[in-house]
Ligand SMILES: Cc1cc2nc3c(=O)[nH]c(=O)nc-3n(C[C@H](O)[C@H](O)[C@H](O)COP(=O)(O)OP(=O)(O)OC[C@H]3O[C@@H](n4cnc5c(N)ncnc54)[C@H](O)[C@@H]3O)c2cc1C
């Protein structure tokens with residue numbers, strides 16, 4: 001039995017940063033419960049990552065390896081995770097609010113007849129009844145709600161970059177192998193092909209030049225691309241972002257989308273061009289160190305969170321700006 | 330090709346894209362107050378759009394289900410104007426602030442009552458509580474193949490083929506029908522509906538069926554609330570915005586100086 005269990009994620013053989021953040025959250029909760037935290041790693045081969053995890057102080061690192069767990073096939077993963085939960089019997093299970101967590105969480109909750117809270121930004125134990133208090137932004141971020149739910153394990157997916165990654169400590173824990181009873185007959189959804197696309201890693205950008213519905217047409221992004229190139233002469237890692245509407249209109253691919261259902265970023269500079277500043281967009285970029293907004297509507301929300309604002313048609317400003325930037329460099 | 334029966338789950342919510350100034354929090358009543366009209370949750374409109382496209386391609390019937398304590402058929406009739414064949418409201422006093430599992434259980438009750446279906450489409454997440462659970466739980470309850478984050482859906486001889494977004498690009502997956510699919514915005518916006526079409530649908534004499542918890546065979550005990558322990562306003566995100574004024578040329582010059590200073 002383990003009080004708090006973390007579902008870790010392994011990227012290229014190592015623990016990903018979100019897992020270290022989850023371990024940080026798990027350690028804190030275990031402290032409040034006066035109990036222990038452990039880590040579960042699933043995949044076809046996770047031994048390296050399991051060794052890597054021990055120094056961070058989990059009481060146990062459960063290693064669930066199976067050849068069929070190569071790649072992420074949700075049907076196999078959710079059944080394996082369900083079995084692991086039955087064996088380990090945790091009071092609390094935390095997952096990342098990642099692609100994997102978003103898919104496994106609800107399905108697992110249903111199978112274990114427990115309740116999940118997604119995208120949590122804070123977690124604590126209610127001292128009165130020992131239940132998990134799950135804090136989550138709702139209504140796009142217009143409100144913060146705290147939920148308390150029935151069922152065990154108590155389940156939450158956790159937003160990235162809100163918990164401090166765990167530090168290494170005594171590391172006297174042990175690695176425990178557990179088994180999954182799965183076979184191909186469980187698979188209801190067959191994978192035909194995985195297509196790698198040229199994906200921007202917006203969270204690695206120092207400067208993001210972002211366009212929204214205000215661009216009016218796809219060609220607007222060509223102008224933003226010119227601005228991106230001009231800024232690249234002075235800044236490292238300048239990338240193109242966008243609002244959801246720009247994706248909906250088919251102007252740009254969704255990996256560029258900033259916001260609640262896109263990427264959450266905190267670059268040094270965020271330039272919002274023709275983006276109104278709906279809450280679901282703001283929550284994804286408001287942590288930027290400096291925000292510059294270009295918008296024709298003086299009343300738009302984006303100006304409320306910006307450091308610098310230009311009330312003007314972008315088609316007037318951007319070409320002139322590119323010219324001035326060239327002069328300066 | 331045989332016709333397909335599609336069920337779209339569409340939730341009515343306060344406009345999630347309302348300006349921030351129209352949104353406030355009543356901490357005491359633990360409610361988010363939005364001073365804006367009710368709308369169909371945006372990803373559910375995306376789901377409806379794919380449903381209508383599939384119907385145009387292979388033929389079939391679309392039923393829309395919407396659950397709540399009270400659902401406004403004036404908001405939901407838009408789905409009929411867009412091309413749905415049938416709208417069923419699931420209304421009951423006990424349907425207020427249900428948790429995701431109970432919502433899914435009630436929707437599952439309605440779907441079983443309809444009986445005959447090939448595809449169930451939901452949005453990836455509703456714009457009021459941003460939970461992102463009901464679709465997948467519904468799939469689990471009905472023991473269907475579950476596919477999340479669809480950006481393209483096609484029907485190929487009795488199976489459904491979906492392009493789903495994954496972190497490195499997309500995956501093409503295939504499942505036998507019936508199947509459950511959660512839809513993401515990449516499928517495209519709901520088609521434009523002309524005012525005349527909309528008005529015609531609003532004024533239409535057509536009566537919209539409403540089913541209660543009892544009609545669905547779900548008991549009161551099976552309907553649990555969300556379990557909100559507290560609700561508060563978020564921290565203030567506002568900054569002092571320095572407006573850069575002048576002719577476009579002057580503005581560009583000053584803005585270039587701003588960038589230079591930030592280097
Ligand atoms: C559950 C949910 C999740 C969501 N997730 C996201 C998300 O992750 N990311 C996201 O971005 N959105 C998200 N949204 C959508 C969000 O609510 C808004 O609809 C969206 O951000 C608006 O995009 P926009 O600002 O580009 O468009 P609009 O709101 O239409 O704004 C366009 C702006 O351009 C300005 N403009 C017009 N012409 C010009 C011009 N010539 N020059 C300069 N400015 C001009 C206008 O004044 C206006 O302010 C989500 C919504 C929901 C319900």
Ligand SMILES: Nc1ncnc2c1ncn2[C@@H]1O[C@H](COP(=O)(O)O)[C@@H](O)[C@H]1O
Pocket residue numbers: 338339340341370372373394395396397429432450451452453454455456458459460461462463464
């Ligand atoms: N009350 C409801 N009525 C109809 N569909 C719903 C309801 N609640 C949730 N859904 C569907 O489930 C999806 C995910 O909702 P949620 O899990 O609440 O974020 C929504 O996009 C809808 O398609």
